[in-house]
Amino acid sequence: MTFEPVLAWWVFLLLAGLTLVLRMYTLYRVLVVVGKGSQRKVVVRWSLLTLVIVCLFAAAVRPGIEERPHVVSRAAAEAAANNNVNVFFVVDRSLNLKAEDYGNNQFRMAGIRADMAAIVDQYSSGRFAITSFASKAREDWPLSDDIWSLRALLKGYSAYDADFDALYQVDVGAAEDQLKRQLELAAKQYPGSSNLVFYFGEGAGISKRTATKFDIPSGLIAGGAVLGYGTTTGGRVASKIAANGDVTYFPAPNGGGDFLSVLDEASLREVAGQLHVPYFHRSMGDSTAMVIPSLDTASSTSSEQQDVSMPGNRTEFYWVFTAIAMALMFYELFAMTREYRVSRMVKVRGE
Amino acid sequence: MELKWWWVVVVGLVALVVIVAGAFFWPTRQQPKRLRPLAWVGRLTGLPEYVRAYRRYRILLAAITATTVAVLLCAIVATARPVSSQATTAEINRAHPEDIMVCLQDDPASHDASVLLSYFRDQAGAFSTQRLGLTSRTLRVIPLTRDYPFLQERLGQYADLDRLKSAKEPTPEDVAALNRIRGEFGRVVAYSDYQLTVNDAIAMCLKGFAGKSSDARRSVIYLGPAGASKMPIYSDDALSALARESGVQLNVLTPTSVDAAGAVNRIAEASGGRFISYVAVSDGKGQPAPGDQAAKDNALRSHLDDIRSHPPAPRGSDGSILVQQIRDRPNTVLSIALVLVIAFSISLAGVRR
Numbered sequence: 001m002t003f004e005p006v007l008a009w010w011v012f013l014l015l016a017g018l019t020l021v022l023r024m025y026t027l028y029r030v031l032v033v034v035g036k037g038s039q040r041k042v043v044v045r046w047s048l049l050t051l052v053i054v055c056l057f058a059a060a061v062r063p064g065i066e067e068r069p070h071v072v073s074r075a076a077a078e079a080a081a082n083n084n085v086n087v088f089f090v091v092d093r094s095l096n097l098k099a100e101d102y103g104n105n106q107f108r109m110a111g112i113r114a115d116m117a118a119i120v121d122q123y124s125s126g127r128f129a130i131t132s133f134a135s136k137a138r139e140d141w142p143l144s145d146d147i148w149s150l151r152a153l154l155k156g157y158s159a160y161d162a163d164f165d166a167l168y169q170v171d172v173g174a175a176e177d178q179l180k181r182q183l184e185l186a187a188k189q190y191p192g193s194s195n196l197v198f199y200f201g202e203g204a205g206i207s208k209r210t211a212t213k214f215d216i217p218s219g220l221i222a223g224g225a226v227l228g229y230g231t232t233t234g235g236r237v238a239s240k241i242a243a244n245g246d247v248t249y250f251p252a253p254n255g256g257g258d259f260l261s262v263l264d265e266a267s268l269r270e271v272a273g274q275l276h277v278p279y280f281h282r283s284m285g286d287s288t289a290m291v292i293p294s295l296d297t298a299s300s301t302s303s304e305q306q307d308v309s310m311p312g313n314r315t316e317f318y319w320v321f322t323a324i325a326m327a328l329m330f331y332e333l334f335a336m337t338r339e340y341r342v343s344r345m346v347k348v349r350g351e
Numbered sequence: 352m353e354l355k356w357w358w359v360v361v362v363g364l365v366a367l368v369v370i371v372a373g374a375f376f377w378p379t380r381q382q383p384k385r386l387r388p389l390a391w392v393g394r395l396t397g398l399p400e401y402v403r404a405y406r407r408y409r410i411l412l413a414a415i416t417a418t419t420v421a422v423l424l425c426a427i428v429a430t431a432r433p434v435s436s437q438a439t440t441a442e443i444n445r446a447h448p449e450d451i452m453v454c455l456q457d458d459p460a461s462h463d464a465s466v467l468l469s470y471f472r473d474q475a476g477a478f479s480t481q482r483l484g485l486t487s488r489t490l491r492v493i494p495l496t497r498d499y500p501f502l503q504e505r506l507g508q509y510a511d512l513d514r515l516k517s518a519k520e521p522t523p524e525d526v527a528a529l530n531r532i533r534g535e536f537g538r539v540v541a542y543s544d545y546q547l548t549v550n551d552a553i554a555m556c557l558k559g560f561a562g563k564s565s566d567a568r569r570s571v572i573y574l575g576p577a578g579a580s581k582m583p584i585y586s587d588d589a590l591s592a593l594a595r596e597s598g599v600q601l602n603v604l605t606p607t608s609v610d611a612a613g614a615v616n617r618i619a620e621a622s623g624g625r626f627i628s629y630v631a632v633s634d635g636k637g638q639p640a641p642g643d644q645a646a647k648d649n650a651l652r653s654h655l656d657d658i659r660s661h662p663p664a665p666r667g668s669d670g671s672i673l674v675q676q677i678r679d680r681p682n683t684v685l686s687i688a689l690v691l692v693i694a695f696s697i698s699l700a701g702v703r704r
Contacts, residue, residue, distance in 0.1 A: 006682040007689065015689055022696035030703045045704055052422070053692050059429060060685045125561075129498075142501045144494035145561045146484070152491070182498065189497050316679050319430050322688075326363065326426035330370055333419055337374035340412070 002314075004062040016057055023050050045335070052328045059321035064314045084193040085126035086143055086186040088224075089116055090179060092201035094134035094170040095250075097159040099202070099261035101235025103284025108229040109159050111282055112200040115227060116154050118288040119198060120147060127190070129182055133174035134160055135209075143186055164239070164250050164259070170204035172267055173212030173274075183220040196293065197224035197275055203264025211267065214274035223293030226272035226279045234260030352680065355432035363427035367420075411701045418695040425688035435680045441479075442678070447665035448480035450495055450567045452599075454556040456488045456549070456575025459536045460529065465513035466648050467574050467604075470655050472506035475499050482567070485509075486556045488547055488575075490537035495559060508532060548580035549615060550590050553601065557593050568663040570600040570624065572655070577605035577626075579613030587614035591621065600624040600663040604654055623663060627654045 005012050023046075030042050097109040120128060128150055130141035141153060160166075183195050204211075236249040236258045252259040265281065272279035280291050354360060395401060453471055457464050468485075475483055476499070483502055484495035493505060515521065515529045539547075556571045585593065591614075594601050602624040603615055609628055619626040629651055 006685045012689075015693065019692060019696050022693075022700055026696070026700040026703065029700065033703055042704075049699060049704060053696065056422070056426070056685075056688050056692055059681075060689050062681070062685075139498075139501055142493065142496035142498035144482075144484070144496040146491065146494035146559055147561060148558060149491035149494050181500070185498060185500075314678070316432070318679075318681055318685065319432050322426045322429040322685075326423065326430050329419065329423040329426055330366060333367070333423060334370045334374050336415070336419060337371050338379075341375055342379065 002064055002066050004064070006060050006062060012057075012060070019053055019057075023053065048328050049332060052325045052332070055321040055325040055328075059318040059325070062316065062318045064316045064318075066314050084190060085123050085196060086183075086190060086193050087119065087123055087126050087128045087196045087198065088143075088179060088182060088186075089119075089128065089130045090175045090197065090199045090201075091116075091130060091132045091140075091157075092134070092170070092172070092204070093132040093158075093160045094204065095159060095162050095164070095167050095237055096170065096202045096204060096206075096261045097229070098238045099230055099235035100238065101231040101233070101261075101263075102229055105235075106284070107159070107238070108202060108235070109157070111229045111284065112227075113154055113157055115200065115282060115288060115291075116157070116198075117151070119292070120150060120154065122288065122292055123196075127186075127193075129186075131175045131178045131182070132160075133171065134162065135166060135169035135171055135174065137175035137178045139178055139182070143182060164253070167204075167206050167261075168208045170207040171209050171212055172201060172204050172207075172271055173214055176212045176214050176216075179214070180216055180220075183216060187220055194222035195220055197221050197277060198291075199224070199226040199268075199271060199275065199277075200229065201226070201268060201271070202228060202230045202261070203267040205262050205264030205267065211270075214271060216275065218276070221275060221277065224275065224277040225291040225293070226268050226275065226277060227291060228263055228265055228268045228279065228281045230261065230263035232263050232265070234262040237261050352433050352435060352683075354428070355434050355679070357431060359431035360427055363423075363430070367423065367427075411698065414694075414698040415702050418691060418698050421691050422688065422695050425684055425691060428684045429681050429688065432679050433681050433684060434678065438680060439678050443665055444480045446566065448482065448567050449662055450482045450484075450560055450569045452484045452486060452495065452556050452559045452569075452571045454486050454553065454571055454573040454575070455536075456552045456573070459487065459509055459533065460512035460516040462513050462644075463574060463606075463651060465510045466651050467572075467655070468506050468510035470652055472503050472510055474659070475502040475506065484559050486559055487536040488552045489540075489555070490535075491555075491559060492536055495561075545584075546581070548583040549575070549577055549613065550580040550583035550585045550587065553615070554585040554590055554593055557590075557597055557599055557601075560597050560599060566665075568600075568665055569598055570602060570658075570663055572602045572604065572658055574604045577603055577607040577612040577615045587618065590614075591618045594618060594622045598663075598666065602658045603627065604629060604651070604658075606630070625658055625661070627657070629654055 007015075027043075027046055030046055031039065034042050091112060093109075097112065098107050100107060102108045102111040116130075124147060125145065127143050127145045128141065128147070129139070129143040130153075131137055132140050141150065144150070179197070183197075186193065186195055237260075238247045239250045240248045242248070249258045251257070263281075265279070269279045277293075278291075280286075282291075389395070396405075451471075453467065455464055455467065459465075459468070471483060478497075478499055480497070482495040482497050483493070484491065485493040485506070492509075493502065496502065509532060512529060512532060515525045518525055521529075552575065553571070553573055556573065560567075560569050580587075583590075599622060601619045601622040603612075603619045603626045605612065605615075605626075605628055607628065609616055609626065612626070612628075616626045630647060
């Protein structure tokens, strides 16, 4: 048997006490006024009305029996809390990522793909979102735990096709708005979760645009990293890949050989500073273990899970008490009307 | 606020009227009191003490009548068991959120697709815990997500494709947008030894729910042809098993008639979903009359309403179906009753009862 009083206990007791005093005072007045003969009748009437009041108070504590309250199993809740991680990838997909200075003359994008896949493996039951950018940002993948489909997406994830001039328009902070919105939404929708931000880029040293600054409220990012790809000597940027595998490159704008896209670590460190996460330079074969932040799993125990309990099948009894009160009140109403009528049935003698 | 036993209110009010009327009109055995005529009655009743006493008596009478009726009405309403199905739905949505995968086998720029997409764009605006995803015939266009602003924006773009396609004089930007977005739905690849089948398209949608089972209520809403599959990767039995294992309700909206449909009909019904054959708007073969088209669009939307209003039943962790019991919400009326009880007790003290 459980109780769910409709009012706070102290309000409830206050009202009960007040009513008790009133009823006792009424009983006293009844007994004082009425003579010895008809005492029984008025006391019965008083008792019935008191019973009505007692019944209403009994109904208001809402007695009931809780049947098998359905709560998410403890093990499942703990597992969910440990995996309550939102991972946000911010990926530079500008032409710079087609520079061939990663590992064994591979595109920088190949390194990003490998690292993204490794991080996905690390949090295999977390939620992931991808926002890409060059001159503008675009949400490529909304926050979702559909890892199966995400892996398929990552296999073919590549840089945008664009004209050479687009390189001057790359904004390393273009994803600011989208990232902030997504982080805020995730914190709201998944209480108790941790947000991780991984930024993949090369700094866009050639860009002529002033970079947007990341201005994310503190507390929204629990960890992450800024990862840089490429070399400071630079790499040739592929403009076209023919069907037979021949690659053509963008020529340098001022003539004289191929254009070289250079890694701009200074601008990446700046981004890392704005996001309050460390910066790492990545080259082929680097383990991802060092970039994975250690999360305080105890702090991410989820308050969400405690809320998640099915409205259990509760057998209520309050209506039994209100039904008794209702029946008694019908009698009282009848008696009252009757009395009123009798008191009005007067006839002046002689009329 | 709804009432579980609304008949209690009807019976209670009828009883109230009958009892009051009965008390008034039922003959009494008691003889009317005979009062002696008194001289100077007018002077006596004109005395200030008498006037005051009489006023007090009338106020008391009114108070006791009002509080008695009010307490009685509260008792009647509370006995009728007030419930709130809206609050119960919200509670169930929190404990068992809905996962909805929209599955589009048709060209996203087709008219029916745009009706479907705009329907869910509007729905996403009112979501609170639901997750929605979109799958084309070969790609997960949008994974299951709660990012509602994103959903609304993307679904809005996709729903607009129909307009872009049917534009009389499309601008180059329109054409570019149309091609770009069609690209997001995946390219059609011709294989030498395989052809995409309905079964495999549905299996692709069913794979969009992470993990074998969860507390979420999962459903797939599939729009497209539903003919029998030739040499599918997922045979009818395998598809049926996949739907059962991942606990997904499969709903099918198709222009294919029930007779022409393959096993999809059976699988949908076994999963607790609906199989609805609708009359498709003829695409291409002449313009249908605008009124006709609007009626068909509304029919499609009402089919979607029908599907959405029958979500899967919430299941416990052991797989048993939980009864969607409606919780009683008598707190308001009981609180009012308690406050009235105080007023009632005060008036009772006045009339010595």
